[in-house]
Amino acid sequence: MxxxxxxxxxxxxxxxxxxxxxxxxxxxxxxxxxxxxxxxxxxYPAGLLEGLSTPDSLSYEPQAAGLRAAREAVSRYYQAAGRAIDPDHILVTTSTSDSYGYLFKLLCDPGDEILVPRPSYPLFEFLAALECVRVVHYPLIYHGGWGLDLDALRQAVTRRTRAIVLVNPNNPTGSFLKVSEWEALARLALGRGLVVIADEVFADYSHRVDSSRVTSLAGDVRTPGFSLSGLSKVSALPQMKLGWIVANGDESFRRQALESLELIADTYLAAGTPVQHAAAGMLGTRxxxxxxxxxxxxxxxxxxxxxxxxxxxxxxxxxxxxxxxxxxxxxxxxxxxxxxxxxxxxxxxxxxxxxxxxxxxxxxxxxxxxxxxxxxxxxxxxxxxxxxxxx
Ligand SMILES: Cc1ncc(COP(=O)(O)O)c(C=O)c1O
Incomplete structure (x- = not known):
C-alpha cells in the first residue's frame, strides 16, 4: 500500500x-x-518574540522566494560577515532539511546520486530516500585533523552523480573545508558538471581562527552551487522553522536555479508569514x-x-x-x-x-x-x- x-x-x-x-x-x-x-x-533575550506579532503578520501575501523583509534580513546577516549577497539570490524555506528537499527535487531524477561526506549528518539517508535519490559516501580521513580524501571522492562520481554535499564545518567531526581542498573540489565539480551544496549551518561556531579554511561559499561566483543555513543553528531557534538557500555560481546558473526553485517553493508556500517578518529581529539577536x-x-x-x-x-x-x-x-x-x-x-x-x-x-x-x-x-x-x- x-x-x-x-x-x-x-x-x-x-x-x-x-x-x-x-x-x-x-x-x-x-x-x-x-x-x-x-x-x-x-x-533567550526578552522581546525575541515581539517581531512575530506585527500587524503585517495578519495579511497573507505569499511570495515564492520568501518575503522581501526576510530575504533582506538574511542578506544583512551575510553582510555582517563581509559577504555581499543580493536578497534576490536568497530563497526562504522552513529549515535546512526543507532546503535539501527543494534542491534534490531541483537537481535529481529518481535514482540519481548525491555525494555526502562520511562521517556526517545521519539525516541525509532519509532526506535523499524521500526524494528517491541515492546517497553515495565520500570519506573524510583523520590524521591529527580531518581532511577530504579527494581520490576517493573522484572515484565516487558516476554518470548519475548530480551534486556534492559539503558540510562546513561538518557534523560531528567539526572540521572545516580547507582552501586547498576547495580548489581541487571546485575543479572536479566544474569538470564533471556537478553542483556543490554547502551546508553552512554551523559556520558561525568556530573554536579558533584559521586562515587555511573556507568559512562560507555564499556568494562564490565560480562554481554552480548553493549555500544553506537557517535560524535553527544561527540563532538557536529550531522551532521557528526558517531556513534559506543562497544560490551561488555565475549569473546564468543562478537565474535558472532560482526560477526553478521558485516553482518548487510556489507549490508549497511553506514558510510562515509571522516568522518571516520576525527574521530580522531573530537574526539581530543572534x-x-x-x-x-x-x-x-x-x-x-x-x-x-x-x-x-x-x-x-x-x-x-x-x-x-x-x-x-x-x-x-x-x-x-x-x-x-x-x-x-x-x-x-x-x-x-x-x-x-x-x-x-x-x-x-x-x-x-x-x-x-x-x-x-x-x-x-x-x-x-x-x-x-x-x-x-x-x-
Ligand atoms: C549538518 C546539519 N545540517 C542540517 C541540519 C538541520 O537543520 P534544520 O534544523 O535547519 O533543518 C542539521 C541539524 O542538526 C545539521 O546538523
Whole structure:
C-alpha cells in the first residue's frame, strides 16, 4: 500500500527501546546527546518574540522566494560577515532539511546520486530516500585533523552523480573545508558538471581562527552551487522553522536555479508569514545566543580534554568548530554494546559513531551543548566504562 522510499516499519533499535523503557519508568537519563538548543538552558533575550506579532503578520501575501523583509534580513546577516549577497539570490524555506528537499527535487531524477561526506549528518539517508535519490559516501580521513580524501571522492562520481554535499564545518567531526581542498573540489565539480551544496549551518561556531579554511561559499561566483543555513543553528531557534538557500555560481546558473526553485517553493508556500517578518529581529539577536553557545561548547570541551589523563587510552579528536566532540575509545567491544551498557547500567546516553557512519567501532559522539552539570556527571561513567586500559 505504501511506497518503497523508506522502510516505514523498521523496528526500533535496542538502544531506542532501552531509552523508551527507562523514560517510561521515570528514570533520569544523563543525556550527552542533547543538541536541541531550546533544551540546553540558554537564556533567550526578552522581546525575541515581539517581531512575530506585527500587524503585517495578519495579511497573507505569499511570495515564492520568501518575503522581501526576510530575504533582506538574511542578506544583512551575510553582510555582517563581509559577504555581499543580493536578497534576490536568497530563497526562504522552513529549515535546512526543507532546503535539501527543494534542491534534490531541483537537481535529481529518481535514482540519481548525491555525494555526502562520511562521517556526517545521519539525516541525509532519509532526506535523499524521500526524494528517491541515492546517497553515495565520500570519506573524510583523520590524521591529527580531518581532511577530504579527494581520490576517493573522484572515484565516487558516476554518470548519475548530480551534486556534492559539503558540510562546513561538518557534523560531528567539526572540521572545516580547507582552501586547498576547495580548489581541487571546485575543479572536479566544474569538470564533471556537478553542483556543490554547502551546508553552512554551523559556520558561525568556530573554536579558533584559521586562515587555511573556507568559512562560507555564499556568494562564490565560480562554481554552480548553493549555500544553506537557517535560524535553527544561527540563532538557536529550531522551532521557528526558517531556513534559506543562497544560490551561488555565475549569473546564468543562478537565474535558472532560482526560477526553478521558485516553482518548487510556489507549490508549497511553506514558510510562515509571522516568522518571516520576525527574521530580522531573530537574526539581530543572534550574538546573545551564539556567545552563550560558544562558552558552553568551549567549557565542556575543556572539561572533556582535562578529564583524560596523560595515560588514558582514550583521546578527543581535534575539533575545529560545531557543537560536538568525538571521543576515540579502545575497541574492546562494539560501540553498540558500549552505548547500551552505558544506558542500561549508568543511565547515560551517548551516540555511537556508527550513527554518523563511522566505518569502524571505537568512536563516541558527545554533544558539547549539554548542560555542564549533566555533561560532567555523565562523563565520569563514560570514561570509566570506555577508557579502561586495553592492556
Ligand atoms: C549538518 C546539519 N545540517 C542540517 C541540519 C538541520 O537543520 P534544520 O534544523 O535547519 O533543518 C542539521 C541539524 O542538526 C545539521 O546538523
Amino acid at each position: 505504501f511506497s518503497s522510499r523508506l522502510e516505514w516499519n523498521a523496528p526500533a533499535n535496542r538502544l531506542t527501546r532501552i531509552l523508551r523503557a527507562k523514560r517510561q519508568a521515570g528514570i533520569r537519563i544523563l543525556d550527552l546527546t542533547e543538541s536541541n538548543p531550546t533544551r540546553a538552558g540558554l537564556v 550574538d546573545v545566543l551564539q556567545s552563550q553557545i560558544r562558552q558552553r561548547v568551549a567549557a565542556n570541551l575543556a572539561y572533556l580534554t582535562a578529564s583524560l589523563g596523560p595515560d588514558s587510552p582514550c583521546r578527543v579528536l581535534d575539533v575545529e568548530g560545531g557543537w560536538y566532540a568525538i571521543l576515540e575509545v579502545p575497541r574492546l567491544r562494539s560501540d553498540e554494546a558500549l552505548v547500551e551498557e552505558l544506558l542500561e547500567r549508568h543511565n547515560v546516553l551517548v551516540q555511537p559513531g556508527y550513527f554518523y557512519d563511522f566505518d569502524t567501532d571505537g568512536y563516541l559522539v558527545l554533544s558539547l551543548l549539554t548542560v555542564p552539570d549533566v555533561f560532567q556527571s555523565g562523563l565520569y561513567p563514560v570514561l570509566s566504562a570506555a577508557c579502561r586500559d586495553s592492556a
